[in-house]
Amino acid sequence: MRAVIAGTGSAVGKTTISTGIMRALSDEYNVQPFKAGPDYIDPTYHGLATGNFSRNLDSFFMSDGQIREGFENGMKISGADMGLVEGVRGLYEGISALEDVGSTASIAKALNAPVILILNSRSLVKSAAAIVIGFKTLDPSIKVEGVILNYVKNRKHYLKAKEAVEKLANTPVIGGIPRNEAIRVEERHLGLVPAIERENILQSIEKWGTVMAENVDLDALISIMKKSDKLPEGREPLWLEGNKKRVKIGVAKDEVFTFYYKENFEALEANNAKIVPFSPLHDSEVPDVDGIYIGGGYPEIFAKGLESNESMRNSIYKYYNEGNPIYAECGGLMYLSKSINNRNMCNVFSYPSKMTKNVQALSYVISEAQKDNIILKKGDIFRGHEFHYSKVDIGNYKPEFAFKIIRGKGIFGSNDGLMAKNTVASYVHTHVAACPQFALNFTRNAHLIDEK
Structure with missing residues (x-):
């Protein structure tokens, strides 16, 4: 089982939501976390949430075969039941305006993994459906199988936006996260503050897990992951070996x-x-x-x-x-x-x-x-x-x-x-x-x- 948790852009809550979902699922499953892109900090949160080292997958560093090798090795070493990949920036952002290299989309393609799309739904209802339609049609080979609406105002707002996305974009909405300052993450000049430096970080991650368990349909997420096909063929080694001296x-x-x-x-x-x-x-x-x-x-x-x-x-x-x-x-x-x-x-x-x-x-x-x-x-x-x-x-x-x-x-x-x-x-x-x-x-x- 595997899935990529992607965002429509930066600052839509990917790390909090991804880490919280990882924590919530870890009560019943052995979850192997991954992070798209060259990020050292977000994986420190994943590791505390799951008990497994989070690994990076990056199409600028890796060929498709190496991405699959890295994913498979991580799953094997941890003995995981499922692999969850937190994306980087927006789903399609890479090193160029048109190509996939360096993007979350390239990881989803290499792994043939379903995508859960997170979007900032603040003040959006019907427009949320338009955003999802755009993300699905830009590259039909990307399988956007679920949507999580972040920053919903209240229950009424969530249900209206959910109805719009499901009926107009033909995509299930599996969660709506309320606006909650208690689950914000501290930042500094290179991004989030590493987990090792944060006081009470385990309590914070537990809180995120509780919020996600209460506001995301985890059974629906698991059902989406279970439908993922086998990993595509083709593996390439990540490193060279040959030194004999200890x-x-x-x-x-x-x-x-x-x-x-x-x-x-x-x-x-x-x-x-x-x-x-x-x-x-x-x-x-x-x-x-x-x-x-x-x-x-x-x-x-x-x-x-x-x-x-x-x-x-x-x-x-x-x-x-x-x-x-x-x-x-x-x-x-x-x-x-x-x-x-x-x-x-x-x-x-x-x-x-x-x-x-x-x-x-x-x-x-x-x-x-x-x-x-x-x-x-x-x-x-x-x-x-x-x-x-x-x-x-x-x-x-x-x-x-x-x-x-x-x-x-x-x-x-x-x-x-x-x-x-x-x-x-x-x-x-x-x-x-x-x-x-x-x-x-x-x-x-x-x-x-x-x-x-």
């Missing part, structure tokens, strides 16, 4: 650094790596590992605490200076810089980073490796994404860069991936499906110091 990879993982894809860890483990979590905020030194992976997050929010942990910053610098491999992305790049908003960081790269009022980059990225490095060989092409309000001020210096940005912005002048010794730090977030050699090369290059 290695330990330290992963910066705490309330600061939370932006990781589950598949990246699985790819490392498939290449003989043991993942060793550590906290740059709370621990005093780097663990005994053969390489370090520092993902993205909100180091600017925790800059004071990171600065105060001088022993960890010194340990990171010593680890780097001895030639050990470090790979860092976005927030990790900032942590390895000289400073964040004038607060001292690791100084692996002697350039300050600072937050700005405006977004500096928000884009899917295509990059080419300009030099051999710990994750890529010269000439390798890989895909990723960037989303940040910070910038690194390299001044008049000419640092060594690992990547040339073909699509996107990067750090400076279409360059990204600051390099020094065996460290690479980039604004590009990596998913192994779009950089399948990542884990193989990183594990092969782990503990380079021992091989000198």
Whole structure:
């Protein structure tokens, strides 16, 4: 059983409704959550709602075969009864005006999954039917099998809008969510606040589940999911394997650094790596590992605490200076810089980073490796994404860069991936499906110091 929960646009309540439905269904079913698009934050809510890691499906990163492989692997690992995919933006929004790449629609097509469409029904009745008709007729291969009306004023409003959609758009309305400030989600500059940072988040998710159970016909939803046909044929692997030596990879993982894809860890483990979590905020030194992976997050929010942990910053610098491999992305790049908003960081790269009022980059990225490095060989092409309000001020210096940005912005002048010794730090977030050699090369290059 599977379904895609999509929206007519952003800010229609997809995350609250999707997470609430996942929570409500988890009382009786093992639900495997998924998120369309390159999102680290919404999946943290899904995981708390279901007890299963939420996985990303993205048609810019993945071929249709990889999307099916990722979906099937997630279902198999969790032993789930059903898979629910929360969409991104509007159902049809992708990287271009006309094509499907990067859209929720492309995921629904690859999975041959029915779509539940959420729309903001505030002040709408007959017009709600017109919106549904438009979404259904734009691409008839997309199977919009149900509608959820959000922000309904009262019972009378819900019943009128439901009648209009069902009779004029010939589509069942399976829920109507009342306007309720108690189920709003806190946001900041990169989207929702990660679940790990929110107080009483489990109580909030329980509340969302209760609201959805009371206002969505879950039996109708299950009936729609049961009608989903078999997954289409065709699978492609998400990553390369081949490293034979056992290695330990330290992963910066705490309330600061939370932006990781589950598949990246699985790819490392498939290449003989043991993942060793550590906290740059709370621990005093780097663990005994053969390489370090520092993902993205909100180091600017925790800059004071990171600065105060001088022993960890010194340990990171010593680890780097001895030639050990470090790979860092976005927030990790900032942590390895000289400073964040004038607060001292690791100084692996002697350039300050600072937050700005405006977004500096928000884009899917295509990059080419300009030099051999710990994750890529010269000439390798890989895909990723960037989303940040910070910038690194390299001044008049000419640092060594690992990547040339073909699509996107990067750090400076279409360059990204600051390099020094065996460290690479980039604004590009990596998913192994779009950089399948990542884990193989990183594990092969782990503990380079021992091989000198």
